[in-house]
Amino acid sequence: MYIILDIQAQLTYISAFESFDSKARLRQTRFPTIYNYLASLVESKKRIQNLIDEFGEAESISISITGSTDYDKQIMTDSAYLHEYNNKDIVKDLKHEFDIPVIIEQDCILDAYAELNNLGENVDEYGLITVTYGIGGVYVKKEDSKYLVFPTELGHTIVVPNGLECACGQRGCVEAYIGGVNMKDRFLTDPKNIEDYRVWEEAVDFLAIATSNFMMAFPTKNIIYSGSSISTIPALKNGIKSGLEKRMRVYKQPKIRVSSLSNQANTLGALKHIELYKNNSLVRL
Amino acid sequence: MYIAIDIGGTKTIVSGFSEVDPSQLVFSSMFSTDRNFDNHIKKIREVIKNNLNDQKIEGIGISHVGILDKNKEKCIDSNNLAEFVNKPIKKLIAKDFTDNVRLENDLVCGALAEATFGYGMNYDKVLYFTVSTGIGAAFAYKIGNNINVVQIEAGFFSIKGIGLPHPSGQVDIIESYVGEKSMEERFLKRPEEIQDLLLWEKQVGYLSTAVINSLIMFNTDVLVLGGGMIENNEYLREKLIINIESGMMQKKLPTIKVSKMGKSVAVNGALSLLKK
């Protein structure tokens, strides 16, 4: 059995899977994310133990977290939403408790892994762009038996020199304009409630700029969008194709698809992460 | 002898080395790139023959401006060398000389040169960023003994600007603002004739955006800045480094170096293609 701990900005999901098959889920529990690291650790340990008591021994634990990770050190180093988890060694803490292998990865990179069994299944390479509380971008290329993975921090590429201040400290990052949290700060309401079409026209253009910039580094044939904003806001979902046609002229337009994995993408990606890790097939750059 | 060739838009360099090592230079010849393809190939082959001194050619590495085909046999698109497009250049240059011949794009060669012989020698990941007639970058990463390169069209990064067009059809890309050609069209002067410091301050702002975006997208150990405009324009070079250091907050800054290879960078990259 594999345990997945998915710590999102609002909710934390803990799941048990019998195998690497996404349909082999035994149970999933969730609770509002606890911002105090130690309190969260206590709650997570208790729930993981309950799953072990019910379904038997776990082989490993895979964590998805909403923040940048130092993958070599297996630590989440910087999250705009979970400050108290920054640089905490959750991998070591869980290993110590359960005495099994534990791995951690940033949520949007795991979203890209989840697509290996979904929209990325029948293609050699793809770019995944997440549009949610923040903006992420990952390029995945299958080469022989390996997967080359380029995480890009796309949300923090600068699209307006000297523009709006971003949570990362830079100015003019695309996330400062269309990240869900920043849109909420700008318009004082959840993006889902914004009806002003000019806001969405501008948001589509920013997303098109980010996508075009992504393609200048990775001229991919396949762009997969995922995340709550793109899947729940029709103006974004319907506008991005023509938005990209206006902004990107030097390469052939990619095939654009929107993932249907929604809030399960992190969990399924974390499950896939164990499989890739076990097979030694990841080359993360 | 190992032959390394750099075919640029205006100049071509043909060099010979006794080993795959830039310090083992035997001869080097620089001449204008002849727009006539056949004449130019003839000239390159003559230079090689005249400098061989009866030595055997161990291999030929070629750096070529423009976009190459997937199999790296020929150039399939070039603004500067229209007559070179779709010609079997690799085969024609190496004919009767050797079967060990490799062709690569000039930006890729730049990154390879720095990753193999330059500031990236002791690092696994190298980002090479160049500003000359155009703006470009390439990311080299080492896996085992192999060096792989991702080419980045950094001059084509888009920003939300005033809608400046670019001949490519894209608007508001970095090259619409800082490209040599765009500047000439906007100000009717060659960039080096423009003395306006306020303008240059802005230009460096656009350039640093392109560098920072490349750094944000690629996890690199070292950033190597190169190209004529960076190596020869002190204000641009120093201001650019200051802007990068103060403007990139999201990640830890890599080591920043200014290339010392000058005009040899593409030849060195072509030479590195012959490394076993």
Ligand SMILES: [Zn+2]
């Ligand atoms: Zn930012």
